[in-house]
Amino acid sequence: MAQNNIFLFSLLITLAGIHAADAVDYAVTNTAGSSAGAVRFNNDIGADYSLQTLASAADFIWKVFQQSTAADRKSVDKVSLFIDNMDGVAYASGGEIHVSASYIAGYSGDVKKEITGVLYHESTHVWQWNGNGQATPGGLIEGIADFVRLRAGYAPSHWVQPGEGDRWDQGYDVTARFLDYCTSLKDGFVAELNNKLKTGYSVNYFADILGKNVDQLWADYKAKYGK
Secondary structure, eight states: OHHHHHHHHHHHHHHHHHHHHHTOEEEEEEOSTTSHHHHHIIIIIOHHHHHHHHHHHHHHHHHHTTOOSGGGSOOOSEEEEEEESOSSSEEEETTEEEEEHHHHHHOOSOHHHHHHHHHHHHHHHHHSOOOTTSOOOHHHHHHHHHHHHHHHTOOOTTSOOTTOOSOTTSOHHHHHHHHHHHHHHSTTHHHHHHHHTTTOOOTTHHHHHHSSOHHHHHHHHHHHTTO
């Protein structure tokens, strides 16, 4: 018993050190009462798993964005997940992530994997730069979030295939696939793009990083996959 207590104390000290280094608190609140989605969240996903996922997602996002120190990142002290009775799927605002209990209740597949992917997407919104108030295409912001989800291995089967889509800034899975192509041309592309979005937005960022304008890159991407 004494050895177990010593191990537990050491573990707590280690976790406290990690927490202090990252200086981010994570919290999960199920506000959906006794609804079917709230019950399914508790039974099939759980608050403990969600806390771990928020922390793991942040670590993964920081690696994708090549942000090795807290000074490199957005200043976020706390990320809070709320399971709410609301329409839609999920949204992020500041350091808060809200997920629909109704969506959880109605999802027909592996709900734990799906919500994990949703949390990676929404966590990206918490941590990414968005152009400092300039007119950054919403499709690009959503595409970066889905790029992170894609790279983390949580892309749903219904997503478009590489090369599909009508515009590079169509958003979500379409833009995520395009960004993945851009990353194949230069490793760390999304990290550089995100870093530029810290201070503003210009469509010329693509040419700055890859040497081709975004329309040419999109044409090359479509041609590669015969689309």
